[in-house]
Amino acid sequence: MGLTGLQIFKLLPKTNCKECGVATCMAFAMALANAKASLDQCPYVSDEAKEQLDAAAAPPIKKVTLGAGDFTRTMGDETELFRHDKKFFNETVIAIMVEDTEDVAAKAEAFDKKVYERVGLTFYTDALAIVNASGDAGKFKAAVEAAMGKTDRVLVLCSEDADAMAAALEVAADRKPLICSATADNFDKMVELASSKGCPLAVKGANLEETVEMATKAFAAGAKELVLDSGSRQVSQTVADLTQIRRQALKRTKGFGFPTMAVVTAEGDMDQIVEAVSYMSNYAGLIALKADDDALLLPLLSWRQNLYTDPQKPIAVEPGLKEVGEVTPDSPVYTTTNFSLTYYIVEGEVEASKMPSYILAVDTDGISVLTGFAAGKFTGETIAAAIKETGLEDKVNHKNIVIPGGVAVISGKLEDASGWKVLVGPREASGIHKFVRENFK
Amino acid sequence: MAFTPLKEKYRNKVAQITLGATADQGGTRTSTVTIGGEQALPFLHFEGEIPNKPVVALEVWDIAPTEWNACFEQYYGDVYSDPAAWAKKCVEEYGAEMICLRLKGADPDFGDKSPEDCVATLKAVLGAVGVPLIVLGCGKYEKDNAIFPAIAEAGEGENLLLGVGEQENYKTLTAAALGYKHAIIAQSPIDINIAKQLNILIGEMNFDTSRIVMDPTIAALGYGIEYGYSIMQRARFGALTGDKAMANPMIGNVGFEAWRAKEANASQDDFPTWGEQEARGIMWEATTAASLITAGLGIVVLRHPKTVELVKKNIDDLMVPATY
Ligand code: B12
Ligand code: SF4
Numbered sequence: 001m002g003l004t005g006l007q008i009f010k011l012l013p014k015t016n017c018k019e020c021g022v023a024t025c026m027a028f029a030m031a032l033a034n035a036k037a038s039l040d041q042c043p044y045v046s047d048e049a050k051e052q053l054d055a056a057a058a059p060p061i062k063k064v065t066l067g068a069g070d071f072t073r074t075m076g077d078e079t080e081l082f083r084h085d086k087k088f089f090n091e092t093v094i095a096i097m098v099e100d101t102e103d104v105a106a107k108a109e110a111f112d113k114k115v116y117e118r119v120g121l122t123f124y125t126d127a128l129a130i131v132n133a134s135g136d137a138g139k140f141k142a143a144v145e146a147a148m149g150k151t152d153r154v155l156v157l158c159s160e161d162a163d164a165m166a167a168a169l170e171v172a173a174d175r176k177p178l179i180c181s182a183t184a185d186n187f188d189k190m191v192e193l194a195s196s197k198g199c200p201l202a203v204k205g206a207n208l209e210e211t212v213e214m215a216t217k218a219f220a221a222g223a224k225e226l227v228l229d230s231g232s233r234q235v236s237q238t239v240a241d242l243t244q245i246r247r248q249a250l251k252r253t254k255g256f257g258f259p260t261m262a263v264v265t266a267e268g269d270m271d272q273i274v275e276a277v278s279y280m281s282n283y284a285g286l287i288a289l290k291a292d293d294d295a296l297l298l299p300l301l302s303w304r305q306n307l308y309t310d311p312q313k314p315i316a317v318e319p320g321l322k323e324v325g326e327v328t329p330d331s332p333v334y335t336t337t338n339f340s341l342t343y344y345i346v347e348g349e350v351e352a353s354k355m356p357s358y359i360l361a362v363d364t365d366g367i368s369v370l371t372g373f374a375a376g377k378f379t380g381e382t383i384a385a386a387i388k389e390t391g392l393e394d395k396v397n398h399k400n401i402v403i404p405g406g407v408a409v410i411s412g413k414l415e416d417a418s419g420w421k422v423l424v425g426p427r428e429a430s431g432i433h434k435f436v437r438e439n440f441k
Numbered sequence: 442m443a444f445t446p447l448k449e450k451y452r453n454k455v456a457q458i459t460l461g462a463t464a465d466q467g468g469t470r471t472s473t474v475t476i477g478g479e480q481a482l483p484f485l486h487f488e489g490e491i492p493n494k495p496v497v498a499l500e501v502w503d504i505a506p507t508e509w510n511a512c513f514e515q516y517y518g519d520v521y522s523d524p525a526a527w528a529k530k531c532v533e534e535y536g537a538e539m540i541c542l543r544l545k546g547a548d549p550d551f552g553d554k555s556p557e558d559c560v561a562t563l564k565a566v567l568g569a570v571g572v573p574l575i576v577l578g579c580g581k582y583e584k585d586n587a588i589f590p591a592i593a594e595a596g597e598g599e600n601l602l603l604g605v606g607e608q609e610n611y612k613t614l615t616a617a618a619l620g621y622k623h624a625i626i627a628q629s630p631i632d633i634n635i636a637k638q639l640n641i642l643i644g645e646m647n648f649d650t651s652r653i654v655m656d657p658t659i660a661a662l663g664y665g666i667e668y669g670y671s672i673m674q675r676a677r678f679g680a681l682t683g684d685k686a687m688a689n690p691m692i693g694n695v696g697f698e699a700w701r702a703k704e705a706n707a708s709q710d711d712f713p714t715w716g717e718q719e720a721r722g723i724m725w726e727a728t729t730a731a732s733l734i735t736a737g738l739g740i741v742v743l744r745h746p747k748t749v750e751l752v753k754k755n756i757d758d759l760m761v762p763a764t765y
Contacts, residue, residue, distance in 0.1 A: 084671040235758035281735035295716025299728040306667040430703040
């Protein structure tokens with residue numbers, strides 16, 4: 001709960017009737033503040049106080065879920081201004097825009113294939129945003145229907161014409177698409193559509209102030225899952241608005257506690273990605289853009305992954321001896337660290353070399369090769385110890401171990417400490433393929 | 442409903458540094474750049490003054506780089522072995538606002554060029570372009586300490602940015618820069634305390650600490666970038682909230698890091714779902730740059746001409762003053 005004991009005490013009846021099980025209202029308030037009691041233990045607390053206490057207990061940014069079924073995305077529910085203070089939780093939703101005047105079925109089919117694998121992780125483009133460029137309700141509905149037949153990912157329905165939205169929702173409401181957007185002109189109808197269909201709603205004002213006013217009204221009118229679009233289509237203004245929304249939300253200013261979205265406006269495909277990076281780094285909950293080339297989306301999705309990793313603990317793999325493919329006693333042996341990024345990069349390359357191999361993942365507390373080297377955790381001694389501990393000598397009939405090129409200087413120490421022969425591999429793991437061809441075939 | 446913008450109240454600002462010197466300032470540059478001076482977090486114009494925009498430099502080597510991706514051949518292939526012509530192309534055709542001359546050839550493992558050779562290269566590049574220069578050593582301490590004094594002397598009056606000084610090796614560089622009035626890069630291994638400490642140590646040699654550009658060490662997108670990103674955010678926030686020992690502009694070798702990544706180099710034949718290689722490489726570099734720019738990078742050292750165009754547009758868009 002976000003309130004102190006004293007703040008809670010002020011909202012209690014102050015009669016000290018003891019029915020909650022403790023001696024005084026003050027004691028009960030302290031228990032509540034420490035999450036050691038629940039409010040319903042006091043029968044006399046007023047509705048007004050209840051509402052205030054509930055509001056204080058709610059997350060500062062509302063959690064909003066897009067989509068239904070197996071593929072859903074959560075927005076909002078963030079607690080930090082800087083990722084280093086704790087962590088960012090719900091990754092920015094990437095929505096690719098397609099216009100209802102295009103071949104939506106073909107585009108949706110291509111969109112649905114966008115799945116990228118890197119370092120043991122899978123990245124998806126999350127949402128298809130169908131734009132009612134035709135201005136025609138029937139065309140919009142048909143386009144949405146066509147898209148639904150081709151992809152199970154999240155849908156964003158973009159039309160400011162409430163009748164077109166109503167038509168599209170006849171077919172799409174069960175998918176819980178994001179309705180985009182309620183504006184000053186269509187406000188009542190869009191809010192009514194969102195609340196009656198139970199779909200999330202984007203609210204777009206002429207500027208931040210108007211957006212927040214509209215969101216407050218929409219929420220009161222029953223549309224509970226809201227996304228804020230400040231209306232800005234200029235990069236630095238959008239960055240400012242996104243930042244204000246996050247700051248105000250964390251300070252619990254009324255009307256700001258919702259996830260956000262930004263629309264990319266640059267013309268060039270590459271410029272769009274760069275613009276999206278600026279929004280992603282500045283709290284955007286959803287980013288809509290047109291660029292859909294794999295070569296451009298992979299970097300953007302990689303940045304998202306990096307930005308949302310937990311800064312407190314590096315992702316590590318279990319240290320030890322790993323087998324890649326059908327190993328035999330003749331198989332080559334590589335060594336690397338147990339930083340998951342490093343390990344998966346190396347594993348991927350070893351796998352691609354098509355030669356079954358062992359990888360000795362040394363326990364460096366999940367840090368990279370050079371960091372581990374500098375910290376004294378990836379050295380001749382630690383690698384030699386790992387060779388012993390894992391029983392490697394019983395598994396292979398040779399004593400050759402490949403080390404990363406970046407730590408060539410440890411060769412001598414490792415040979416002395418282990419009695420193994422060291423082969424200095426390439427600096428980047430991407431050179432392993434060539435290295436295998438030159439040394440093992 | 443009245444909406445009052447939330448602004449942090451800062452007590453300090455980032456040091457402002459001018460690099461390069463024109464004829465009337467004692468040098469031969471035709472343009473100078475000024476970075477730093479921020480009184481707000483990156484591009485939050487509503488919060489305080491952001492007097493200077495980040496600038497873009499292109500990397501030039503004193504030897505032909507053998508490991509650069511083949512896609513660079515079409516831009517630099519004809520000038521790889523002529524640093525002066527290479528630099529000229531970077532400025533005149535590709536829009537570099539600074540040149541970052543890397544004296545890789547001085548490395549004992551890459552040709553072991555003498556201090557005199559390095560000076561000759563510096564003079565040739567100074568003669569070929571009018572923009573300010575960043576000059577980096579080869580990274581091997583002993584050798585760098587042999588070339589820094591010669592480079593500093595030969596560049597006298599030009600107000601170069603020399604680098605890099607590290608915790609274990611900053612004294613020769615600092616003394617050389619002090620003697621000939623250059624600015625320096627202080628590099629720390631993604632460690633905010635070392636960054637701070639190094640600035641203090643350099644200051645103890647009577648070097649004006651407002652003439653330091655910090656290199657907090659960056660990594661490429663997908664290769665640990667988030668560590669540098671967060672260190673930069675912390676350093677900048679610390680600087681604005683009063684820590685003078687970190688209140689310096691920052692530089693990052695974005696091109697160098699990004700083009701080591703597999704994702705920048707792997708062919709589409711090998712990774713059919715990753716899209717075309719050159720576009721992917723450019724985006725790997727541009728995404729690395731754009732994300733670090735949002736954390737406060739002041740000098741972005743790049744490689745690909747197309748990335749220069751993308752990053753400059755991004756910076757221009759972010760510099761449009763937005764207020765409430
Ligand atoms: C992120 C980072 C950190 C993070 C650590 C994150 C982590 N989980 O590892 C933090 C901030 C914690 C950190 C701390 C330190 N760091 Co650090 N860090 C970096 C940075 C920026 C990136 C490292 C990274 O993640 N790389 C990506 C991974 C995938 O790379 P990798 O593990 O090397 O793997 C590649 C290759 O080695 C190869 N490979 C890997 N395994 C194998 C195996 C085989 C067989 C082959 C062939 C190839 C191969 O393939 C991979 C991809 O190509 C680098 C600088 C840089 N730009 O690279 C400095 C760097 C590694 N750090 C450095 C230092 C000095 C430190 C500190 C000692 C600083 C300090 N005093 O505080 C501390 C030590 C930490 C400790 N005491 O625990 C130095 C090391 C200098 C040296 N050569 O000794 C570097 C190089 C920075 C510098 N230039 O000064 N660091
Ligand atoms: S039950 Fe309510 S009113 Fe009675 S002592 Fe407990 S908190 Fe106070």
